[in-house]
Amino acid sequence: xxxxxxxxxxxxxxxxxxxxxxxxxxxxxxxxxxxxxxxxxxxxxxxxxxxxxxxxxxxxxxxxxxxxxxxxxxxxxxxxxxxxxxxxxxxxxxxxxxxxxxxxxxxxxxxxxxxxxxxxxxxxxxxxxxxxxxxxxxxxxxxxxxxxxxxxxxxxxxxxxxxxxxxxxxxxxxxxxxxxxxxxxxxxxxxxxxxxxxxxxxxxxxxxxxxxxxxxxxxxxxxxxxxxxxxxxxxxxxxxxxxxxxxxxxxxxxxxxxxxxxxxxxxxxxxxxxxxxxxxxxxxxxxxxxxxxxxxxxxxxxxxxxxxxxxxxxxxxxxxxxxxxxxxxxxxxxxxxxxxxxxxxxxxxxxxxxxxxxxxxxxxxxxxxxxxxxxxxxxxxxxxxxxxxxxxxxxxxxxxxxxxxxxxxxxxxxxxxxxxxxxxxxxxx
Ligand SMILES: *Cc1c(COP(=O)(O)O)cnc(C)c1O
Numbered sequence: 001x002x003x004x005x006x007x008x009x010x011x012x013x014x015x016x017x018x019x020x021x022x023x024x025x026x027x028x029x030x031x032x033x034x035x036x037x038x039x040x041x042x043x044x045x046x047x048x049x050x051x052x053x054x055x056x057x058x059x060x061x062x063x064x065x066x067x068x069x070x071x072x073x074x075x076x077x078x079x080x081x082x083x084x085x086x087x088x089x090x091x092x093x094x095x096x097x098x099x100x101x102x103x104x105x106x107x108x109x110x111x112x113x114x115x116x117x118x119x120x121x122x123x124x125x126x127x128x129x130x131x132x133x134x135x136x137x138x139x140x141x142x143x144x145x146x147x148x149x150x151x152x153x154x155x156x157x158x159x160x161x162x163x164x165x166x167x168x169x170x171x172x173x174x175x176x177x178x179x180x181x182x183x184x185x186x187x188x189x190x191x192x193x194x195x196x197x198x199x200x201x202x203x204x205x206x207x208x209x210x211x212x213x214x215x216x217x218x219x220x221x222x223x224x225x226x227x228x229x230x231x232x233x234x235x236x237x238x239x240x241x242x243x244x245x246x247x248x249x250x251x252x253x254x255x256x257x258x259x260x261x262x263x264x265x266x267x268x269x270x271x272x273x274x275x276x277x278x279x280x281x282x283x284x285x286x287x288x289x290x291x292x293x294x295x296x297x298x299x300x301x302x303x304x305x306x307x308x309x310x311x312x313x314x315x316x317x318x319x320x321x322x323x324x325x326x327x328x329x330x331x332x333x334x335x336x337x338x339x340x341x342x343x344x345x346x347x348x349x350x351x352x353x354x355x356x357x358x359x360x361x362x363x364x365x366x367x368x369x370x371x372x373x374x375x376x377x378x379x380x381x382x383x384x385x386x387x388x389x390x391x392x393x394x395x396x397x398x399x400x401x402x403x404x405x406x407x408x409x410x411x412x413x414x415x416x417x418x419x420x421x422x423x424x425x426x427x428x429x
Contacts (some may be wrong), residue, residue: 012033030050040411062280092311113295118305143178147214150249170191176206182223190231191388210244210271211244216255221393230237249275270291271294357426366398
């Protein structure tokens with residue numbers, strides 16, 4: 001970089017460097033200022049186009065600014081629809097609830113009630129943990145290795161990452177950590193271990209209020225729980241009088257093909273948390289689905305000023321209406337998920353499996369580079385070539401591909417070519 005260029009770059013980021021806290025993170029691997037976005041693409045201020053395989057960490061499953069949702073939102077705003085309504089009854093919420101009931105819950109015979117917590121994933125987890133403890137009168141929670149459930153204190157106590165836990169600066173309690181499916185290799189069934197611990201009155205593990213899990217661990221590095229393991233855990237949890245919380249914040253809303261990531265395994269969680277892509281437009285929104293019989297909340301016992309953002313209700317409703325009234329999106333995710341899998345397998349196949357392997361499920365897949373340093377070089381190289389991706393996993397060693405579910409095959413292939421070139425140039429060359 002010439003001196004003049006370097007000076008220009010410094011000037012370009014001056015306000016961020018001066019005023020924004022060091023806590024910012026994703027911005028560090030994408031050193032440009034973005035201005036607009038459409039579909040699978042982000043555009044920098046100078047007009048450079050980037051393919052986006054980060055997609056707000058699966059918050060934008062229908063792409064950036066999907067036209068059907070944008071039209072619903074701009075119409076609503078133009079007609080002076082209510083923007084902020086606390087949890088007052090309003091038409092935007094009414095329409096969303098109706099659509100959720102008719103398009104998602106009833107066809108699946110799910111008898112859940114809906115809670116709107118504060119509009120973040122972490123707040124949905126806080127609410128789920130509180131409710132499970134209130135229902136059972138127990139305090140312990142069982143969470144799994146490499147789980148990620150958010151960073152507020154209650155949620156953080158369920159999150160595995162030592163880096164994030166250390167930031168709490170205090171003891172994080174009342175959670176027992178157990179090995180996720182496959183954590184101890186394929187020979188050890190960790191569901192049996194869970195059962196063993198809960199059946200043995202002197203195992204040292206207190207009977208839990210709830211077991212919380214992701215069916216595919218997003219931030220934890222795309223570890224996939226098998227359907228049998230999930231069904232077994234669900235049955236064990238029931239036997240021991242605990243609740244099962246499925247955190248579907250990242251894996252849900254079609255990311256693994258069906259609307260809920262647990263549908264294929266055929267069990268029913270007691271509580272489901274959703275956030276990220278539920279509004280479909282990147283607007284903040286979180287939802288808890290609660291088994292009707294477990295809804296023991298007192299009015300106002302868990303509140304928040306922004307419980308129920310009407311703009312998010314409008315786009316969430318439009319998303320369900322547009323993408324989920326038929327099975328076509330799920331079918332499309334199955335097809336493109338297979339394409340993604342075969343391309344990632346092909347990329348990984350060029351290298352020794354001890355250095356590169358592919359993992360994940362549906363359109364939530366990635367490449368395990370076994371080293372955070374290498375993954376970070378791949379992420380930076382890919383960015384220079386026009387692809388926004390990020391790394392996840394215990395050492396940030398897994399480059400994660402979360403393209404929009406509606407991406408065209410040409411853009412999907414183009415992004416994967418950039419990724420392949422980046423990997424080749426970092427470790428192949
Ligand atoms: C992102 C995420 C959360 C936390 O959501 P926030 O909106 O960042 O608080 C919780 N669980 C999972 C599985 C997530 O991916």
